[in-house]
Amino acid sequence: MRYYSYFPGCSAEATASPLGLSVPPVAKELDMDLIELEDWNCCGSSPYGSVDKLEATCMAARNLALAEKRGFDLVTPCSSCYITLDGADSHLKEYPALRDQVNQALAAGNLDYHGGVRVRHLAEVLYSDVTPDVIGAKVSKSLKGLKVASYYGCQLVRPAVGFDDPESPRSLDELVASLGADVVSWQLKARCCGGSLVMSEQDLALELINKLLRNAQENGAQCLVTPCPLCQINLDAYQSQVNSKFKTNYNLPVLFLTQLIGVALGIKPNALGLQRNIVSPMKVLAPYL
């Protein structure tokens, strides 16, 4: 059994609820004990960091300080939470003045930050700690014949985090391959979907989403898989918007990484929240359920 502190992030409770649902059963099957960080708060995500740096850093630091109490690696399934928490942690280590201010503020909440926790992305933990080999050995329903395009998005691999290549990552492909699925090779697998700009600059975001869906489809994908809540919502919930704007007819299910792993591990569709995907994955997954 491996032990981690778990930071679901706000989206996993709401718009990305299939992610929130699918992580615990998959973790259990893979002998991971994800202990939810008690009373965690918003990570201090990039919008926050664009409004007030010190406050945003304090938001992140409260979580880091809470996690320090337990000492395990702090694991989040959300790419945005991941770079926000990790970025705040490295800034706190690099800039002592910032750290002093943040610690003064934290003191008001009876907390302090020492920098003793490692922030990690769930996908990285699955890849580096659990490893594709072990996951492959636990597969009960091989996804043989399913053509999957792994979509990394941006913040899982950039700015350079070291565990995978920022331009041509392969960790998700290896994880997908370990499930028996056919890995689709496509050029835009680590390109931007527009992120939160989908709310403020929808036209722009839809253009980016269209490019991604087209490239995945042209390379033969039956579905996409991504670990990131923001990416999933953009590609899944906005797919119909793209279809009406660009006169396309995509019908590409976009699964969370943990959902796809869950299917291969034989976990029930309900437990993985598969019904909650907007573009229904039931048809392409039917042979494997």
Place this chain on the structure above:
Amino acid sequence: MERRIGVYICHCGTNIAGIVDVEAVTEFAQKLPFVVIARDYKYMCSDPGQELIRQDIKELGLNRIVVASCSPLMHERTYRRVCQESGLNPYLFEMANIREHCSWVTEDHSAATDKAKALVSAAVRRVFYQEPLETKEVPVNPNTLVVGGGIAGIQAALEIADSRHKVYLVEREPSIGGHMSQLDKTFPTLDCSACILTPKMSLVGSHPYIELMSYSEVVEVSGYVGNFKAKIKKKARYVDVDKCTGCGECANVCPVEVPNEFDLGLGQRKAIYRPFPQAVPNVFAVDKQGYPPCRVACPAGVNAQGYIALISQGKFKEAVEILRRTMPFAGVCGRVCTHPCESECERGKVDESVSIRSLKRFMADYELKVGREKAAPIERTKEDKVAIIGSGPAGLACAYDLIKEGYPVSVFEAAPQSGGLLRYGIPEYRLPKKVLDNEISYIKELGVKIKTNTPVKNLEDIFNKGYEAIFLATGAGISQKMGIPHEDAKGVIHALDFLKQVSLGIKVDLGERVAVIGGGNAAVDAARTAHRLGAREVSIIYRRSRAEIPAASTEVDEAEREGVNLHILAAPVRVLTKDNQLAGIQCIRMELGEPDASGRRRPVPIEGSEFDMSVDNVIIAIGQAVDKAMLPKELEYTGWGTLAVDQVTLQTDIEGVFAGGDVVSGPADVIAGIAAGKEAAISIDRYLRGVDLKEGRPTTIKRVKEVSKEGVETKAKPAMPTLDLEKREGFTEVELGFDEKVAIEEAKRCLNCGVCSECMECVKACQAGAINQEMEEETVEVEIGNILIATGYDAFDPSPLYHYGYGRLDNVITALEFERMINASGPTEGEVLLKDGSSPKTVGIIHCVGSRDKKYHEYCSQVCCMYSMKFGHLIREHVPGAQVYEFYIDLRCVGKAFEEFYNRILEEGTIFIRGRPAEITDVAESPEEQDKLIIVSEDTLIGRQRRIPVDMVVLSTALQPRSDAEEVARLFSIGRSADGFFLEKHPKLDPVATMSDGIFVVGCCQSAKDIPQSVAQASAAAARALAMISAGSIEVEAATAAIDEELCSGCKICYDLCPFHAISFDEEKRVCQVNETLCKGCGVCVAACPSGANTGRHFTTEQLMAEIEGVLV
């Protein structure tokens, strides 16, 4: 003597005086003990400054001088000379560095002034204790070593040689010429690179004062300026440089093609090659990378790559000859070998292993088809007769090797015909007798006598008949029993007996239903034979799962196709009889348990799962054993019932008697038997010649290290054609073999792992007799006075820049690849071609790839702007109407006529876009981008992102230090700068010298530069070397270590530490001594000496302590 010290403080213009209060320092110095005079002056190093010191020495009788100014690196020599000219020993001078250590490193005036005072005080105290030292002169060896044969090395070598001094020019490639020989035109004049370079290359080749050592590397350097020694490794070229005429006949016949490095893999070359037609020396070289994996994997060491290479050329007869160098059984092994070679085949890592066995069979079939010439008997050169007992593969392989050594060999065979299990154990439909007969005839034609129907029971008899050595290869010819009830019932047959009878033509009565027990090749052979004899229901009963059946999988598949049933996971329990007549067999089902010693899962019976099969015959094929009854009594056996022999020599406990093959190993495959026969032949030959049997055995084989699979396109191997099922009534051969076309195609899939296949075709073709396949590398030592290093650069490999797509996207090429492509003598004969063979209509050239980038090289590579513009010109010249885009960050056209060249290119119509492209993609976003490479970049002068679709992209890659620059730097004790290039002594004033006297760096190994700069540096370094040669002698440092013999305890710590080998040990006096000409005064020995016997002259403890005290004042 009374100390009279003069102190001189230099302003260095404002360099020092701008920060340091020089007057205050002077005043301070004036008050120091023993200081007679302290002065400051604007430029102490100038003539009037020096004159000041001279005058004071003369007029004030100074006997110690301190100058506080710049770094000693800069002017220590100047002031020492001033002292010397004024009659003062130069070692009575000390320098304080108040520029680099004070004024340049702080903005704080008073701190700088305080530090300057401290340093002056230290120097004054130190100089008090300094003593006069005498420098020595050593003669300079007039020979010079030039390392690297590019344009810089060539130029330097010619300059020195033209002055009639000897030059050794060492080049590690087979030809000199370097990168310049790969270039097409040179900027800005656009003259042809080869045209201006090759005359110089041939001058080097013929120059009486140049000894050209190509294909060689410097491996060790010792000595010191004026008196170096260098060891040079001459790599085995396998071609005699003096005999080779460069005619090229060898390359014409060489069957092996590999990518040509000179053309960066865009073209092919042979295994015997010269890099390009104008090579100097105009001599070929053989590229041997070691034994290919197939050859290493073969127990008998058959050179498969050799015959495959020749098959690929249609040289089928020559191909068989290669196999016959090792063993005589092409047709046999081509059919029944277990081919361990194919498991190791590197091609298997790309798609599928080469069908090595089938190719072997093909060449044997071909020979049989066209008719084999009778083999010429081998002349008997040895007297000692050898007897071989048993004519199976081991016996015949041994006979074959020994007859070729000239021994008279006789083979004794108990059976009516020779061949052993090849004849009696393998059915005709798998190995036709005529194939075996042909190969045995060949052995006989060589002179081997085979006596059939001649069992040997007594070894004494053989020795008594005059045989000097015996090889026992009688095989393992009896079947093992099952150990179940009623297995002797009538109707139960043993596989070997069965197969032997069938092959002898003896009628075997079989019923309709036959069960075969076992899963080896003998079981499958027996089952298929039974089927052919008319049994209608044939079943193979095997106790493990299908995946574990030991018989060849193709054989099992064919058996099933023919209608044989497989009962896996079942084992016989008892033979069922009725009236002592076979009625059936009872079996039990098995399941797989834990893995056993062999790693396979152990079959375990499932209790109560017994079932009966009614059959008319049972054939047992569960193993074979050695028949002791057939062997002489006096031999020793192992616990397994096989003969006991020495593992290496195969000698039995009786001297002169050797044994191998199945009789020793137990039942094994044909190739293992052949290998044993060959080992025995080596032992017998040694035994008869009275040579040690074991020495050097087993031999170590140099396996090729890495096999490049770059650019290999996947291609499946051809299926083996087989006889139609309906035609398989009798014993006609089932596998039909490849035809010529298929064989050639298949042979071409070989990756030529070892490069040279050792087919020896070149040796046959060379009229000059220049090729020596046995050549070995050698090391020579030369003595020289100066060394010029001109090892050049490597081109940056852009593969790590994923976003530029090199290696991933077609038609993204590097600058050097483009040079070869545009070169009339290059792989495309000067045509600019896309992958599909068409010409590009638009080309993008990206500057600064790998340069000006913190992730790769921060420096500017200096030549890319210019060569990129040259490319723009050449593309438009070669492809009329082509559009060229140059993507640049800054244009650096800073040489003579460079700006004019830029203007010319602009006027020609090349489009310049200022911006470093972000990526090259093949993801089209509009119809005009379809099937193009799209360069995405900001046009920074417009301030907009642009997408430019092009057909070809040329990456103007950086020049970078050689990958082995660190080893070379260490070899020659020179430094490297932060960018990795070799470090010059001074970037402005001494750009070709290094910190190691007598060693110079020129050309691109010192920094990226163009041809004119490289040539100028080469001439400069040559002049520096010639200056030393013409002076005839040089001074060496007087500040050396000195050992007090009285105090030395002879512990030799210093001896081991000295990096210059300057310390020797006097065995008589038991003390260490310093060779003052070798000593560099580095002080390592002084610091290490435990007894304080070792002193550094000019760095005595007294002097250093005084200096420290001075600083602390």
Place this chain on the structure above:
Amino acid sequence: MTNTIVKAPAAEVSFIDEVCSIPGGEAIRSCIQCGMCTGSCPTASRWDYTPRQVIAMVRGELRDELLSSNSMWFCASCYTCTVRCPRDIKPTDIMHALEIIAIRDGLSTKRSRTPVMYKCFVDSAKGNGRVYELGMMLKLFLQTNPFAALKMAPVGLSLLLHKRMPLRPSRIKGRGELKAILDKARALGGAK
């Protein structure tokens, strides 16, 4: 290093010094204006000034012109420029720094809804301790263009139907402590 990342600059502090003083902004001086950032940017076509020009404008002291432009608000934080920059500048961090200054100085553009969206986000996160997406979106549309909400309605509805849009916010227990922390941060120099 400096501790003034969120403090108003003194008048004599140049714009470039202001940016350099923000964690991640230090390397801006070493820019060679090669345009790698702009070329790599998936949204650059919408920027008033390209990412490279943004850096040039910081160095050119075109403070108000730049801060009131829409440029940095189009940064989607994909970090492609950051991993490719040959000078190890971190343009993404610089864009965020410029956003902070623009908001603090009241210069942020009205031509993009991003500044308002970010502020709605922050308010939501601050109040509940977690982001309440539905509430935040409603607020955004009310503050910018209520009619745009209609365009968004199908997406919102399908999220709702797929149980991905809870109608009630999730709140943390320690809202009091969080408020204390953020209040203290503001007292230490946080904007607004």
